[in-house]
Amino acid sequence: MPNIASILKSEISRVARKEVRAEIETLKKASVQHRSAIAALRRQVIALEKELRNVAKGTARSARASEPEEAGEGEPKRRFSAGRLAAHRTKLGISAASYGQLVGVSGQTIYHWEQGKARPRAAQLESLAAVRGMGRQEVAQRLESN
Structure with missing residues (x-):
């Protein structure tokens, strides 16, 4: 049990x-x-x-x-676009150095802006805007006078 x-x-x-x-x-x-x-x-x-x-x-x-x-x-x-800058310069048919003369900077600076390696300052943006407002003939006259 x-x-x-x-x-x-x-x-x-x-x-x-x-x-x-x-x-x-x-x-x-x-x-x-x-x-x-x-x-x-x-x-x-x-x-x-x-x-x-x-x-x-x-x-x-x-x-x-x-x-x-x-x-x-x-x-x-003002806004900045590298592609638009290059397109505008091509449309005008001028070199980076000539475009730089219009803006008041060097051709190398224009090249760097177009490549996106640098950006313009506020004062330079105003110069760019002024150049964008110009036509092909006005640009040619301005370059000849310089």
Whole structure:
């Protein structure tokens, strides 16, 4: 005959394991939910940090953009395109050195601007805008007079 103490002990162990298993399952489910919530919060923090950086960049850009407007006193803001500069010079049929004479810079500077290796300053942009407004005959007259 089996010992009643050992049977009771094995039965208590079995019931205890069953109870522990049930408790662990609920804890596992809670843990999975918490982990997914933490992951979602991390993604949200990353998105907010990215948005904050973009806003900070935007305010820095707008601050830089507003400074020349204040100093320029209503002058229109000029944009520069290397391809358009090269196309305009080709349209006029003149060399980089001649175009540089019109703008007030060297031919090498014009070449660097066209290649995108350098960008003109604000005063030079105004000179470029003035040259863009000229026609082929006016450019020829201006070059002959220099």
